Amino acid sequence: MARSPLPPFTAETAAQKARMAEDAWNSRDPEKVSLAYTEDSVWRNRSEFIQGRGEIAGFLARKWARELDYRLIKEVWTWSGNRIAVRFAYEWRDDSGHWFRSYGNENWEFDEAGLMRRRVASINDMPIAEAERKFHWPLGRRPDDHPGLSDLGL
Numbered sequence: 001m002a003r004s005p006l007p008p009f010t011a012e013t014a015a016q017k018a019r020m021a022e023d024a025w026n027s028r029d030p031e032k033v034s035l036a037y038t039e040d041s042v043w044r045n046r047s048e049f050i051q052g053r054g055e056i057a058g059f060l061a062r063k064w065a066r067e068l069d070y071r072l073i074k075e076v077w078t079w080s081g082n083r084i085a086v087r088f089a090y091e092w093r094d095d096s097g098h099w100f101r102s103y104g105n106e107n108w109e110f111d112e113a114g115l116m117r118r119r120v121a122s123i124n125d126m127p128i129a130e131a132e133r134k135f136h137w138p139l140g141r142r143p144d145d146h147p148g149l150s151d152l153g154l
Helices: 011-027 030-034 053-066
Strands: 037-045 048-051 068-080 083-093 099-110 116-128
Touching (some): 011 068, 030 053, 037 053, 048 053
Antiparallel strands (some): 037 048, 068 083, 099 116
8 A cells, every 4th residue: 555655755845745744644544544654663752662553553542532632733854765754743732621732853764665664753841831732723624824843933
């Protein structure tokens, strides 16, 4: 199953791949998101090491059960061949109503079919006041006219 765009990436196709990932993660659908990864995809997410679509879907289900009202923006940092590096920020609240903005970087490696076979993420969480939120679109896909990370000064 191929997932265009395929490597080697250009500026345009790397940005397209990042937006597709952002859109999928903003769906908060673990099964749908897991299909963008190889069957044996390997992740490092903070201090967790995850392997395979089943573990990815389980991880994401736990994540979105804990990180409520999740909204994410990704931006390409650089790309080369079959690799893309992105930076991201997402806002969420816990079940007590405390808001957070999580900042991070991801390094992605894709197979020839455009599926991600490796994801290495470094993430930091920062408590924010609800008034400090910058991501206000309705849950789901970020509207095309909503500012990106650089536009927001993040």
